[in-house]
Amino acid sequence: MDNDIFGHCKEVDRDQLNKSKSFTILPVRIHTRNDIADAACLALSRDWGSVVGDGREKIFHGAISPTGNWNAFIFPECLPDRLGLISYIGEVGMLHDDACEEMSVEEARTEHEALATALDPQGATSASTTKDTRNNKLKTLVSQAILESFRLGHGEAMEMLNIYRNEWLRVMEHDNTDDIKTLDEYFYHRARNGGMGSYWNLFSFGMNIRLSADDEAMIADLKQISEQCFLLTNDYFSWEREFEQSASQDQGKVFNAVWFLMSKNGLTEEGARERVRSMISDLEAEYLSGRSKLLAAGDVPSHVRKWLGACAVAMGGNHYWCSTCPRQNDWHSAPRLPPTDQVSVAELIGLASRDSGANSGGQQRRGYPSPESDQPTHQGGDSAPTISPGALDAPGMIISRTNAEDTSALGPGSDEGHLSDTVVMAPTAYISSLPSKGVRTLLIEAVNTWLDVPADALSTISSVIDSLHNSSLMLDDIEDSSPLRRGHPSTHAVFGSAQTINSATYLYVRAVTRIMTLHNSTTAVSIVLEELEHLFIGQSWDLYWTFHSTVPSRKDYLAMIGAKTGGLFRMLLRLMACASPLLSVSEAGSSWAARLDTLARAVGRFFQIRDDYMNLVSADYTTQKGFAEDLDEGKFSYPLIVALSASGRARDHVLGILRSKMPGQTLAIEAKRYVLGLMEETGSLRETGELLASLEHQIESEIVGLEGLLGRPNPMLRLLLKTLSVKSTLTRTER
Template identity: 35%
Template sequence: MAHKYSTIIDSSTYDTQGLCPGIDLRRHVAGDLEEVGAFRAQEDWRRLVGPLEKPYAGLLGPDFSFITAAVPECLPDRMEITAYALEFGFMHDDVIDKEIHNASLDEMEHALEQGGQTGKIDEKAASGKRKIVAQILREMMAIDPERAMTVAKSWAAGVQHSSRRQDETHFNTLEEYIPYRALDVGYMRWHGLVTFGCAITIPEEEADEARELLKPALITASLTNDLFSFEKERGDANVQNAILVVMREHGCSEEEAREICKERIRVECANYVRVVKNTRARTDISDELKRYIEVMQYTLSGNAAWSTNCPRYNGPTKFNELQLLRAEYGLEKYPAMWPPKDATNGLPVETERKEPLVNGNGHYASTKANGLKRKRNGSGTGDDTKKNGTKCVKKSAQISQLSTDSFALADVVSLAVDLNLPELSDDVVLQPYRYLTSLPSKGFRDQAIDSLNTWLKVPQKSAKMIKSIVKMLHSASLMLDDIEDDSPLRRGRPSTHNIYGTAQTINSATYQYVKATGMATELGNPSCLRIFIEEMQQLHVGQSYDLYWTHNTLCPSVSEYLKMVDMKTGGLFRMLTRLMVAESPVGEKVSDDALNLLSCLVGRFFQIRDDYQNLASADYAKQKGFAEDLDEGKLSFTLIHCI
């Protein structure tokens, strides 16, 4: 199967327990659209149903959210609404877990059955949940009517199954529990969302075979869910969990029950790996069924990886910075960062935003570009299109590509001479930088600034600006270092240029240098810009020697190597101390020589420690690859000492 929308990432960083051997972990390139869909669902739930924590711990994850890893080949134009639907499913599941009688299961089942039969859901005097389900179906019908109705039908079957919790609450053995749980894990709903998201249609005559082939995957997914969710669910009134069943069946401790479940997960996952391999070679089934079986394997690796650090199972501290900002300030201020590309020229195409529901009843309107009506399917419409008397609102994240005949020739000519065009944001140039800064970091430089400020008393505003300058420069240097060293990993994740490409990464890093320079001019002391430029020059000269020795296979002396380290690695430490002294009200009393010595020693410590760990540390190997310096032909301090 060709992978158009995802890249492989290192699974060992996440699946530390080896639950899904033999299945790659992949990450969708447009994962940010998933988060946009999730936040939209949260906002609509609060407005139409009731209170919800901010941000809600549903499908969000700090490094990647659920669908980004579990459906890495979801079509980008379907990512946002698929996430919206799944996030609503998570919220509704939480209601079922806490108090099943408040879940409105009968109403939900009726609404979804109606949607599956007619393609629309009646909203007169409807509850908030029904209005949200109607919104989901409307958006999906606008994209793919046939598969949207499949979503409604399969979801209705899942809701019907959930209502059985009121009758089936006790299982004596794991073998009794698994058939029930494999369906209750949300398979019916998930089946609909995956087939919609990936545009798969399984022939009706192959439906039973699809479910039979999928059995090991359903068992793996359900037990993985139980393994990670037990801590969250143990106090819920309607909890159904394999850990409890195994403890009851074997009279064992929770830890022993967990190990039994882990081993069963590994066995079933291995079974499914064989199913995928065998199915791929078959000639008696449709290509659509083959693709479905192959796509579903990523549910297993993605679910296991996401579960290890998602806020839903690991606590609210696991939200990343952007998620917290979106929760506090909304999507208006922090919209989608992934712009689709025009197929002909690679330029970003403006992504349309979804406005909030209007009394739970939203329709779509065409968008305007520079006052021109965009044509879709050969017809032009305006923003004020109405349907059933309800004013339309814009369709969210509909990925459309401009073609050469999208506008009349006269409109193209007028655009060519128009200087009053919409501004292009810096979202694209910032994407590589944002990716790098989202990776785990110890934050040593910020801590160093805070520590030095105990004595230097730099004003808070200046200290914050110095932190930002150093962060920009450090991140930019890491992006460029990874390109120059051809490093595949950074902090255990794919290097930035392996995701965004070398050219875009260089452009993003250079942009950070420009931004940092501008910020240096805003510091109070005029000498700060001079300090900034001096240390930047030193840093690049030091880096040039490191590259020169490696490229020409020349071994420097220890003194030459240490001087290079002072200029390169010690440069940022020296810059931050010099900037702080310049901004300090007690700076005249501080000796530059003493702080410069400290900066050089700290730089040498970090570089020599890094050189040693590169060869000797297993943890470091996970983050950067085993003995990467040897692969690069780099003359590290350790190797120079040996030579």
């Protein structure tokens, strides 16, 4: 092979290969930063034990091996700053896969979906999720890794995670492997089970190579040969372990080519293993021959040439690792647990800038005996203001002191219930069925990392917030004459305004009724009523400005959204704090409760101004709600207020356009583009983006402060903020 394509790996001595059980004819190389891959796997072992806590990491043999880390072999040319995160995420999958081997197919599918949801930055688990459920533990486990991957490129990281979820976790289980009839069918299902689609994506992502459609077509045959070789190599060396484990598995769960040939071709175990061995050798030779022919034909781009060379080395490295690793050869032994001084996930990228000798040079690899002196050492590497007269002032603490009387005796009349609530709940069922960003659910999950709200109370609070949010959306769409909600007809367009208003109002009754079931119901009801008052007052000013075409000041607008949008976020966090066993009402003035209140206010302000901003610059918002829909509604968003305040000409022109629009009509697309041009001319979009960046920084600071006060990191909350960030959009609009 051409050595000039390799910059991050070095050759393993052939004498060492001869001492192993390997029989590969391919070159074997190992990444020079094996120490990073080891550090990532040890970090995962420690994190799994502290977060998931099922003890599986104590019996798990993963990628670490005395001869080198599996990830250092199968990602030989991975950029050093990507190797740690790829190794961490891969180790999550391997540990998860081992756990699923002991489950039924249906149980395993449920477990796969839980991890798939956890790996979705915008995915939310059920509303009743608490920090003690396995789903939320998995979410907590991988959140920091996802957050770190965004540092390497948001778009690439999202693509990598999507493929990991959808081309492995959600397709890996087959109902019954005994139903597979042909070898081609076996390879198809085995590739899905083995996550080959995810592997190829990680392989390219690690090298920062993006293959075009033409590139993929050029290497398609070689890629298929390589894929089959990977799968058969794993099957060959894992056969004894998998055969032993099959005794405790459901029938039809064994996924191994040796087993397939024994059951379908009538071969003995020895004959089947020999056939698989022969197939591996044939595939290796076929790959080398095919690659040579392709390169000899010319016109192979340098990045494709590098990809093919690294692929051959990865195949050879996988073979060598499988022949020597404890996972396939010493699975009965207890794995060595990580020392307490291991690096964290957040430090993995930074390891690439450190000398690997600081971690492994001349030292015994952590967790394993020192290898023989002639083995490779795996060293080296590369280097709120208020509106007068103060009606919008909100309470300063998350939990306010109250002397309100207990209202628990107030309940529905004894003669109610003879009519079904089907009709009154139909609009609610409709709007609940529409696609949702899931931000509130994600926020609940993240904040509960700190507050430990019991599951039943958390379910009640989540249900109440959902009801009030849906009520607000239904009323907003009527008041704004909005035809679309999340890309679908608004609720009043389906059920009529009268029925929608009735249903929206009914939700307030249901919300208060449910809140009264909480243990601390008196305080909880007071919180709901206080924040509803702020919400309605804030909405009144929004409607007033729209109806009278009155341009509010920045200060008044911020006060309005602090009441209207911030009210629901404050209500959520105040109710969670109220139900938390960590905080009694008498502790409402504590410093962390005050910071939680500040966080709620900042999140509410950020969320509304972000919505204003994205309504103008986001193609996705155009699809969901229509282009610049706020202008159709005559609403004064923050960017518009800035533009109208900056230019008398812009103010006159925009107000003229808005006043000339007939009720119920939408503005012409040309008029919207003209208004958007005025915003760009006055710099209002830039100022709005800068304000959002400032709010992001404020929220980050509050998270840091709360993490320090509560002694618990919250990567889930950091990840949520990262997914809502508009910094990349701001960069594009400025260009």
